[in-house]
Amino acid sequence: MSASQSAVRSRAEAVQVSRTLDWMILFTLFFAVLGGYHIHYMLTGGDWDFWSDWKDRRLWVTVAPIVSITFPAAVQACLWWRYRLPIGATVSVLGLLLGEWINRYLNFWGWTYFPVNFCFPSQLLPGAIVLDVVLMLSGSMTLTAVVGGMAYGLIFYPGNWPVIAPLHVPVEYNGMMMTLADLQGYHYVRTGTPEYIRMVEKGTLRTFGKDVAPVSAFFSAFVSIIIYFLWHFFGKWFAKTDFISDDAT
C-alpha cells in the first residue's frame, strides 16, 4: 500500500475506524489529564483539598478555584478550537475527581485509615459544567473567562456547602469550642501535619464580620478569570499542529 492509498476500503469502515479513534483518544485524554491535573492540584491545592479541617470560609474558598481552573481552561482550548467540543472542563474535573477518590479511598482510608469523612475531595463539577456551558453558548474565550471563570469561583463554596456544613457544627470539647472538622483534625493524628501548618482563617479580611465566604469567593472568581486566560493560552499553544507538515489548518 502506498502513502497515497486510503487505509480503509469503504465509508462504513471509515466510520468504524473514526469511532475507534474517538474512544482511543478520549480514553487517553481522560487518563493523561487525570494524571497531570491530579499532580498539579495536589501540589497547589494540597492540604486544602485533603482535610476537612483545612476547608475554611477564607483560604480554601480562595485557593481551590484559582488553582483548579487551570486544566479545565487548557483542555477547553484544545477541544473547542480544534473540535468544537464543549466538554474540556467537565472531562478534566471528572478525571481529577476519579483520581482523587481512588487516592483518598485506597491510600488515605485503605492504607492509613483516615476516615473518608475527614479526607474527601472538594467538589468542582458544578463549576466545570457551567464553564463548559458558557463556552458552548458564547463561543468566546473572553466571555467564558469573564462569565464562566467568575461563575466557577463563585459557585465553589455553595456547591460544597451541603457536604461541609455538617462538619461546621460546633462542639464543646474539654472546655474549648471547636467545629466537628477541627475535632477530626485533632483526633485523627497526622504526625507530619502539625496544627500550625494549617492555613485557615488567616489574613486581614475582617471588615465584613462573619460574611467572609462571599468576599473570598468574589476575590477567587476575579483571579480565576485571569488564570483562565493564562491557561487557555497554554491549551491553545499545546494544541498547535505546527509539527505536521501538511497541516490543513
Add this chain to the structure above:
Amino acid sequence: MKIIKDKVAKLSFVALLVTMTAAIFYTPAASAHGEKSQAAFMRMRTIHWFDLNWSKDEVAVNDTMTISGKFHVFAGWPETVDKPEVSFLNIGIPGPVFIRAGSWIGDQLVPRSVSLELGNTYEFKVLLKARRPGDWHVHTMMNVQGGGPIIGPGKWVTITGSMGEFVNPVTTLTGETINLEDYELDNIYFWHAFWYALGLAWLIFWVKRPLFVPRHIAVSSGKADTLISATDRKVAVAFGVGVLVIVAASMGTTNEKYPVTTPLQAGLLRGIKPIEMPEPTVDVKVEDATYRVPGRAMQMTLTITNNGDRPVRLGEFNTASVRFLDPDVLEDESGYPDDLLAEEGLTVSDNSPIQPGETRTVNVTASDAAWEVYRLADLIYDPDSRFAGLLFFFDDEGNRQMVMVDAPLIPSFI
C-alpha cells in the same frame, strides 16, 4: 559464540525480571519514625523529655491510655533551629492508630499550637483512645515551626480487638450525639455521586456522536458553526440552569438542616504555664567533654559544688532521651523503653556522697551501645559540636535535683 552471548543476555534479562518481581513480595512493616535519623544535636539541645510514663503496654480498641511526663525546653537552643515560639504537642504514631482524645500542657488543653519559653519545664499529658489493632511504636513529639518535628522516646504498645468496633461518639452544641468515625459519610458519597453522574451525563451527551476526526475536518473546512445544533444549545441551557438551581436549592436546604454552624477555629495559645522548678543547690561546671568514637563513650570532667544542706550523688545523665544510670544510686522502675535505658551506663570516678559545701572534680563516663544505635555519635558531624543533657542528683532521702549541662564536645578517634 554469538549464540552463547545472546543466550547469556536473554537469561540475564529473565533473571533481572524474576528478581524485580520477587522484590515486590518483600514488604516488611515500617516500624519506626526516623527518630534515629534526626540530627543528634536536635535531640540533645532542644526538648528534653523526662519522667515519662506510658500508662499501658496493651490496650483494647475503644479503651484509653495516657502518656505523661515532663519536658524541658533547653535554654541553649541551637541557632540553626527556630525557637519554639509556635509549637504543637503531637504524638508520633503511624497514622491514626489511636485517636488523640486529649492533650494538655499543665492544665491547658492544647488542640492548637502553643508558645513555649526557653529554659522552662512543662508537664504534659496525652490521652489516646485505641483504634486500630497492631503493635505500634508510640512516641512523644513536639513540632516546632521552622524547626520541624522533634521526636521523643517511643515505646511499643499493642492494640487488641477489631477496628470495626471502634466508635467515636461526640455530642455537639446543638444537642446531637454523633459517631465522628462515620458521621455524614452517606451525605458525602451521595453528593459526590450525584455531581459525578451529572458530569458524566454532560459528557455522554457529547461523546455519543462522532467526535474527533469528522469534527476536526468540519472545523478545518470552516464549517464549525454547523457542529452545534439548536438542540445542543437547549440541552446546554438546561444543564447550566439546572446546575445553578441545584446548587442554590441544596444550599438552602442545608442551611435549614444545619442552622448553627461556626467557622473553623484556629489561633496560637500563649501563656502556657511551666512547672515551678526548685532552684538547684548543686552547681556543675563542665571542665571538658570528649566523645571516644571507638569506645562509644562520652567522658566529662565535672566540677560539682554542693551548696545544699544534704549530701548528694549523681544518679543519671539524660541526653536525647537516652538515660545513663548509675545503678548504685538509681534504678528505673517506670518501665522506660529498654533500648533507651543504659541501666549501668553511667560511671563516676568518685560517686561517694558530696557533702554540703564540698566541691569535687570527677570524671563521668556515659557509655552504651545506644550512642551508636541511636546515632548520637553523629554529633561530631553536626554544625555546632556541642552536647547538652540533664544531670539528676539524689540526696540521702531520695530527693532529686535537675541540673542542665551544655558544653563543647571534642571527638576522640584513637
